[in-house]
Amino acid sequence: MRGLIEETYFETAEEALARSVSKLEAHKEGVTAAAMMLSSLTGLEDEPAKAEVVGLNLRPATN
Numbered sequence: 001m002r003g004l005i006e007e008t009y010f011e012t013a014e015e016a017l018a019r020s021v022s023k024l025e026a027h028k029e030g031v032t033a034a035a036m037m038l039s040s041l042t043g044l045e046d047e048p049a050k051a052e053v054v055g056l057n058l059r060p061a062t063n
Contacts, residue, residue, distance in 0.1 A: 014026075016029045023059075031058075
């Protein structure tokens with residue numbers, strides 16, 4: 001499951017950075033997308049899913 005969360009996060013963050021948003025905004029978008037995916041697959045409520053994603057300490061790639 002962690003791999004799916006990471007994939008969703010990084011894909012979303014990369015797309016956001018490609019739109020020239022800030023790293024902070026890209027991070028927020030990545031967390032939201034990954035939390036929504038986790039929630040849909042596990043049935044977790046939104047906030048616990050978000051807390052789980054945040055707990056992975058993911059950050060957008062720095063290129």
